[in-house]
Amino acid sequence: MIRTNRIFPNNQAQDQKIAGIFENINKDFLNLLKNDLLKPKPLLVCSGGTSSRCAAEGHWTLDLRGNYQKVEFNKATQEITIEAGVNMQQLLEKALTFNRSFPIGLSGKTGIGYILTGGISPLSRKYGLAIDNILELSGVWGNGEHFRLLKPNNDTNTQDKLKWKGLCGAAPFLAIVTSIRLKTYKLKPIYAWETSLSPSQLAEIILMAENWSNSASLYWVWGNKIKVYGVYELDNLEDFDNYKRLINEIPKSNDFISYKVDNISEIGNLLSSNIINKPFDTQHSEVVGLLGPKLNNRIDLMIRHIEKAIKVRPSEYSYISCQQLGGATIKKGIDLSSFIHRDSIWKPWITGSWNSADIQGRESSIKWIEESWEGLKSFFPGIHLAQLHPHLNWHSKEIKTAFKMWLPELKELKSNYDPKGILPPL
Ligand SMILES: Cc1cc2nc3c(=O)[nH]c(=O)nc-3n(C[C@H](O)[C@H](O)[C@H](O)COP(=O)(O)OP(=O)(O)OC[C@H]3O[C@@H](n4cnc5c(N)ncnc54)[C@H](O)[C@@H]3O)c2cc1C
Missing domain, CATH: 3.40.462.20 (Vanillyl-alcohol Oxidase; Chain A, domain 3)
Known part of the structure; x- marks a missing residue:
């Protein structure tokens, strides 16, 4: 479904006269990606909507805040899985219910753009960047193909390692991430x-x-x-x-x-x-x-x-x-x-x-x-x-x-997984 009314937390994004909003990654939407029918490019993606680039004059935005709201905690593994419309406050609140924590940044309002672009927390010196705590990523490449990737280990093949490396820190250029599984940490004073x-x-x-x-x-x-x-x-x-x-x-x-x-x-x-x-x-x-x-x-x-x-x-x-x-x-x-x-x-x-x-x-x-x-x-x-x-x-x-x-290899990944430049340019 396409909507044109919306509220983005970022003032500049909010003031843009955009082409419209998609809220679902369904068959029709994937068809637009696969057949390069979306004009003008790039498509912009909004998870938390706190940056100036989740909406732009004349462009389409995929707003994940409405329909990607699932957040689940696995008691056995103490891992948390969030969909892309969940913001950092919601993620943390879920973890806190189980006496666990996650290195969120200086604002709970940011969405998974915080995690995907690195994620520097006041607790990062202990627990690493947010991307260092990702265990699994799912979503859709710019070419419309679905993916599900697990954090690489010694048995992971080179191509999957490269895909992981690209998504952890440069996802906005390659893919639409819809779900992330994360490590959590014991809550401490x-x-x-x-x-x-x-x-x-x-x-x-x-x-x-x-x-x-x-x-x-x-x-x-x-x-x-x-x-x-x-x-x-x-x-x-x-x-x-x-x-x-x-x-x-x-x-x-x-x-x-x-x-x-x-x-x-x-x-x-x-x-x-x-x-x-x-x-x-x-x-x-x-x-x-x-x-x-x-x-x-x-x-x-x-x-x-x-x-x-x-x-x-x-x-x-x-x-x-x-x-x-x-x-x-x-x-x-x-x-x-x-x-x-x-x-x-x-x-x-x-x-x-x-x-x-x-x-x-x-x-x-x-x-x-x-x-x-x-x-x-x-x-x-x-x-x-x-x-x-x-x-x-x-x-x-x-x-x-x-x-x-790393840029030449990243560009090569983009030419494979977003060859039509549906997502922002590198
Ligand atoms: C008040 C405030 C405090 C902040 N504090 C910190 C901090 O402590 N540490 C830190 O590291 N950063 C911090 N930031 C920066 C913030 O983490 C980044 O700007 C981040 O990109 C915002 O993510 P978002 O989902 O809220 O934004 P959005 O505007 O929705 O998205 C930001 C970018 O990420 C891309 N993107 C969003 N969702 C997806 C997705 N699902 N798949 C692929 N690409 C996607 C979009 O294309 C967009 O360009 C802060 C920002 C604000 C406004």
């Missing part, structure tokens, strides 16, 4: 803290965080001020002393608070005090996510670059944030995913924002993102493709930087 810091204090805490245990992770956002957040998952009761020691050592200001959260989804509420979650219906934005290794003695220089970028940001809703990886994200799944920048321990992202009616403001913001990216490139040479930008002139640069040496 989590503490969080937040404080405002000066640029030199931020430099100080970044240096400390580069040597923290995998139980701790740092997140900061630099907009009107610098707000810093920390998350610490306790392994056992004795670990609380380690948390207290960390808290004593870090720089802080008068607004410092520390508290226990019931689960990782409450971390998203940490953001409520800054601009990210405020419902600016008229505000559009684009985001570019960078990746980089330990900064060591280059932290001060990096901070000066960000300070310079923030001074010239085009709007007060434009900002630069950063979350921490490392630990398990470095060791796990190197050959099994398209997330190739495994040496990364920082993911800064640059958000350029403008009023939806302000065409000049859009141009300035896009230019600011590009210039800020250029300024930070030597510190953070990789790209995390959590958002796609085929509509912007940096798309090709972004793709090359995200996939590097």
Whole structure:
């Protein structure tokens, strides 16, 4: 069935005059894919609808939120299977019912786009990226053929390994994933803290965080001020002393608070005090996510670059944030995913924002993102493709930087499994 009315959480997606919406992957829909009848291409896919690229002017969207809502927990294996319309909050709530957890990101509103594009969680330093926790994937390739793949082992043939690698981190270019089976983890106590810091204090805490245990992770956002957040998952009761020691050592200001959260989804509420979650219906934005290794003695220089970028940001809703990886994200799944920048321990992202009616403001913001990216490139040479930008002139640069040496093989996969370019271009 085709619908034209819809509500996407992303303002920019919501404001597009789209061709229409498909809600089912049925025989008719598959026929359109197989016979290349869908015009214009690419088809856009919406799971959580939080990115600007789940709907675009004049294009069709396959919206999976209505009809792909199944979520099942297997008590024997402690694994969870979700369909593609289930968001991260729903996934976590199901796991919590069984005293289990999953490394979701900073927002429970994101859909499986979060998992498929990598999935960096405040718990990733312990449990890996979301893609590292996938056990099974099902869906439909861009060529209309169904697939079901299990996480490769030593007996898996090379082609299936390549397909898996492509889907874990680059699925939006190859396939429509309809169902994912995932590992879960024992629910453990989590503490969080937040404080405002000066640029030199931020430099100080970044240096400390580069040597923290995998139980701790740092997140900061630099907009009107610098707000810093920390998350610490306790392994056992004795670990609380380690948390207290960390808290004593870090720089802080008068607004410092520390508290226990019931689960990782409450971390998203940490953001409520800054601009990210405020419902600016008229505000559009684009985001570019960078990746980089330990900064060591280059932290001060990096901070000066960000300070310079923030001074010239085009709007007060434009900002630069950063979350921490490392630990398990470095060791796990190197050959099994398209997330190739495994040496990364920082993911800064640059958000350029403008009023939806302000065409000049859009141009300035896009230019600011590009210039800020250029300024930070030597510190953070990789790209995390959590958002796609085929509509912007940096798309090709972004793709090359995200996939590097893996790109030729990824393109070959695309020519086999999405030969007509039904899905976004690589
Ligand atoms: C408030 C907020 C907080 C965030 N925090 C984090 C974080 O902590 N860590 C992190 O890693 N990222 C984070 N992100 C980024 C987010 O995970 C990505 O933008 C992700 O792609 C969003 O997925 P979605 O399903 O919600 O979005 P959608 O807009 O529905 O989809 C995003 C992209 O994925 C593709 N896609 C969606 N569903 C499918 C499918 N079923 N099969 C194939 N392709 C599909 C689409 O083509 C689209 O281009 C955050 C985003 C927001 C808005």
